[in-house]
Amino acid sequence: MRILKHSFLSLLRKPTKAVMILVILFVVFSMVFTGVIIQNSIAKSKEFVRLELGAVVEYKADYMKAYKDNLSEDEFAQMDLSKATADNISNDNRVEKVYINYSDYVESSEYEAVTKESSGGMVQMSVGFGGTAYFDLKATDGIEPIEFDTKRVEIIDGRNIESADDTSDENTIVISEEFANKNNLAIDDDMTFKSYAFNKELDFRVVGIYKVNDSKITGNEMYISSKVFKTDGAEMISSIYFKLNDPLEVDGFINDQSVNLPSKYTVLDAGNSEYNKLTKPLDLMSMIASILIWVIFIAGAAIIISLITIFVRDRKFEVGLLLASGEARYKIIAQFVLEIIIVAILAFGCSVLLSHQSSQLVSEWIVENQLVEKEDGSDELFIYDGMTNVNGDVKMENVAKDFSVAITFDVMKNLFIISIGIVIIASLIPLAIILSYNPRQALQD
Amino acid sequence: MKDIIFELDNISYGYIDGGKKRNILNELSYEFERGKFYTILGPSGSGKTTLLAIASALDAPEKGYVLFEGKDIKKIGHTKFRRNNMAIIFQKYNLTDYLTGVENVESNMMIVDKKIPGNNKDIAYKILNSMGIVQSKADRRVTKLSGGEQQRVAVARALSKDVPLILGDEPTGALDTATSKEVIALFKKLVKEYNKTIILVTHSDDVAANSDISLRLKNGKLEEVKWD
Numbered sequence: 001m002r003i004l005k006h007s008f009l010s011l012l013r014k015p016t017k018a019v020m021i022l023v024i025l026f027v028v029f030s031m032v033f034t035g036v037i038i039q040n041s042i043a044k045s046k047e048f049v050r051l052e053l054g055a056v057v058e059y060k061a062d063y064m065k066a067y068k069d070n071l072s073e074d075e076f077a078q079m080d081l082s083k084a085t086a087d088n089i090s091n092d093n094r095v096e097k098v099y100i101n102y103s104d105y106v107e108s109s110e111y112e113a114v115t116k117e118s119s120g121g122m123v124q125m126s127v128g129f130g131g132t133a134y135f136d137l138k139a140t141d142g143i144e145p146i147e148f149d150t151k152r153v154e155i156i157d158g159r160n161i162e163s164a165d166d167t168s169d170e171n172t173i174v175i176s177e178e179f180a181n182k183n184n185l186a187i188d189d190d191m192t193f194k195s196y197a198f199n200k201e202l203d204f205r206v207v208g209i210y211k212v213n214d215s216k217i218t219g220n221e222m223y224i225s226s227k228v229f230k231t232d233g234a235e236m237i238s239s240i241y242f243k244l245n246d247p248l249e250v251d252g253f254i255n256d257q258s259v260n261l262p263s264k265y266t267v268l269d270a271g272n273s274e275y276n277k278l279t280k281p282l283d284l285m286s287m288i289a290s291i292l293i294w295v296i297f298i299a300g301a302a303i304i305i306s307l308i309t310i311f312v313r314d315r316k317f318e319v320g321l322l323l324a325s326g327e328a329r330y331k332i333i334a335q336f337v338l339e340i341i342i343v344a345i346l347a348f349g350c351s352v353l354l355s356h357q358s359s360q361l362v363s364e365w366i367v368e369n370q371l372v373e374k375e376d377g378s379d380e381l382f383i384y385d386g387m388t389n390v391n392g393d394v395k396m397e398n399v400a401k402d403f404s405v406a407i408t409f410d411v412m413k414n415l416f417i418i419s420i421g422i423v424i425i426a427s428l429i430p431l432a433i434i435l436s437y438n439p440r441q442a443l444q445d
Numbered sequence: 446m447k448d449i450i451f452e453l454d455n456i457s458y459g460y461i462d463g464g465k466k467r468n469i470l471n472e473l474s475y476e477f478e479r480g481k482f483y484t485i486l487g488p489s490g491s492g493k494t495t496l497l498a499i500a501s502a503l504d505a506p507e508k509g510y511v512l513f514e515g516k517d518i519k520k521i522g523h524t525k526f527r528r529n530n531m532a533i534i535f536q537k538y539n540l541t542d543y544l545t546g547v548e549n550v551e552s553n554m555m556i557v558d559k560k561i562p563g564n565n566k567d568i569a570y571k572i573l574n575s576m577g578i579v580q581s582k583a584d585r586r587v588t589k590l591s592g593g594e595q596q597r598v599a600v601a602r603a604l605s606k607d608v609p610l611i612l613g614d615e616p617t618g619a620l621d622t623a624t625s626k627e628v629i630a631l632f633k634k635l636v637k638e639y640n641k642t643i644i645l646v647t648h649s650d651d652v653a654a655n656s657d658i659s660l661r662l663k664n665g666k667l668e669e670v671k672w673d
Contacts, residue, residue: 002555006544013543013586321539324503326528327556439527440503443539 003335011339017311018343024307025347026354028300029419033355035293040411042286047248049278055096055247056146057254057270059086059240059261066265079265081237089242089257094249097149099241100141102229106193106202106222107132114178114219135193139226146241148210152217158187158208165207165225173204176219177211193222197236202228242268301422308423309430312336319435320442329435337427344423348416449515450642451477451500451610456509457665458495469495470506471665479609480640482632484653486670487662493646494614496662500644501533501612502526513610529558532603536615539599540587546573546598547583550605557606572601576631593624600628604635611635613645617652629655 011018061079071079083100090098113133138145144160147153156177165172173191180186191204204224212219229236244253250270258268312319315336322332453475459468469492477483487493498504500511502523511518518526527533532553540549550569554561561568573583576597578590587595596619603611611632617625629652635641636657645652653659659670 002552006541006552009548010543318541321541322556323524324501324527324533324539325553325556326524326526328524438504440498443503443535 003331003338007335007338007342011342017307017314018339021304021307021311021340022343022347024300024303025344025419025423026350028296028304029347029351029415030355031296032293032300032419033351033415035289035296036411036415037355038289039286039293040408042282042289045282046279049275050250051247053247053250053271053275054150055244055250057242057244057250057268059089059242059266059268062265062267069265071265075265079263081240081266082262083237083240085260085262085266086240086242089260092253092257094244094246094253095242096245097143097243099143099146099149099239099243100226100237101145101239101241102139102141102226102236103238104137104195104197104229104236106135106137106195108135108191108193109133110192111135111179111183114176114182116215116218134220136221137193137195137224137228138221139224139229141226145223146243147214147217147221148223149243152214153210153212153221155208156211158206160208161223161225166227168225171202171204171228172207172225174208174210174223175206176217176221177209178219179222180206180209197229301426304422305426305429308340308427311340312427312430316437316442320437320439320444323439323442333428333431333435336431337424340423340427341420344420348419352412447476448479449476450479450513451644452510452512452515453496453500453667454510454512456496456499456506456511458492458499458504458506458508468665470499472509473666474509475660475667477642477644479642480636481642481658482636482656483642483644483658483660484656485644485646485660485662485667486648486650486653487646489648491662492665493662497533497612497614497644497646501531503533525558528556529606530608531610531612532606532608534596534599534603534611534613534616536618540595540602542588543586545584545586546578546590546594546601547580549587549598550583550602553602554605557608561605561607569601569605572605573598576601577627593620596620596624596628600631609641611641611643613643615647616645617647617649625649625652 059081061081063079066076066079086098086100089095109132111133113135139161140146142163143149148155148160153176155174158174160174161172175185175191185191185206187206187209189206191206193202193204194200195202204222208223210223242253244250254268254270254272261268319332323329453473456470456473457468458470459466461467469490473496485493485496495504499506502511502518505523513521513526513530521530540546541552544552547566547569550572551565554565554569570580570583574580578594578597578601582590582594583598587598590598596616600616603613613632617628620628632643632645633655636643645656647653653670660667661670
């Protein structure tokens, strides 16, 4: 009771030093909070980028590295993707599905390819010399191709390729709506293409027609059964995708499973270069915020310790008087610490209010001047590779939208614990020194 | 048979001065009776204040024992002894400057272990009133009171604990003659009516002459003074 009463009376009646501590704590807390909030927001935005990039990891050959290392033709052959490796990696419980894909470029002078205008106004052509058109035959082992799974394309007529097609004598094919319209094709029509890989004519019967939902898919992609690619005991795997249960597990999965790859020229990739490009400005800001936090934190703690030392030293006589009256040392410590905590709580409350406002301003500035501006100035921040990014485009514009700053209860709780911790430690040091004196010494000054 | 409340037993204390050890208390022993008013005289530097600091457990002797009601105060615990068994009044009032007179008195009552019956604030006003500090003055911050008034508050603060032993280090040293006389009269009343034991360190022969027993600190030992 005495502790509580005297704490309040001391603060109310001798407020000068308490106000000084309040101001310093307020400034230090506000700056640290703003930094922490920005860092949290950056972490959230990075998570957002990872979520947008999706939970698909591609097992692929690293041709750039191979060219750089000047590999021989024999060594290039060792870069073929291994189904055994894929099966081994798929045992990881983070893996939801494995897509083992096959593809082949085929040509035909009978059919007209779909032409599409890209976002830059360029016309995407699949037509070669002499009226020959080129098409992309695709197949996936056992399950629906990933484009169907992720709704980038969807069946609108007929059916998709099924496991029964793998054992059927007839070759089946699923074509795009645009291609079908352009070439007057319908379900049950027959088609013929010339394969480069097999160097022969391949006959198909149309069993399904799909609609394109993603601008990156031209409509010249045809889906067939994987049995076509498994002739003469050869397997021509073009790509392997692992779809994970959670996009946020991607980094851990790549770290853990990279050691199981048979060659250093094969890699696990989850749009890493795109992720890095998108998160590079965020990392830079995070680093600056981190340095800022530590500098303010250390300088602030030093100032707070000095101020509290003065605050407590100034009351050495009062400590002596209380000791002479028989007050327990722990109660004297409790009174002084309580006074500092009251001031710290006030400063904390003001800082939370201010940092909420200031961090919103800072984040708006970051979004307007650092993130969106960079997107305008550099095309590199767009993802053009639709192979790995099966969920569609990730633009900095979307990342910026997610760059929100809200003080969550958890953040506030952690900041409160840290702040009060510093203040208690800062007040205990000078108090411990003063209380180590005997009461006579304390009263003599 | 003597009723001994407080005893200094073979107390020695010294300090290093210019590289040499100087003993200011030298195997000092004395027994203080309950319900008596003692004064300790001695010239400056004779060790009066040190003796009082040791007696009030504000400092520890190099050698010897301080006994309260036959128990070593080390065993009682210095802090507990100061809290529950004695009160001390200093020359310079020694009050908490951000509290009012009544709050200073009340705060001392909150420190003691035993619950003082009744409302602490009312008791504090009553004690202050008996010291000539009316309520309007008792409610002022002590820094707004005169030196004499502050010393009265300090005495009231000591009395509020209702302990059997009161020690004072020149408690009238900063007071004018009239106030000093009032305070001494109050001490005498406390001894006579409430059976308190009061030990004051003083350099004033007038104060000493008013006590039951005067002692002089000489060569590190206490000897009784006979007044003619």
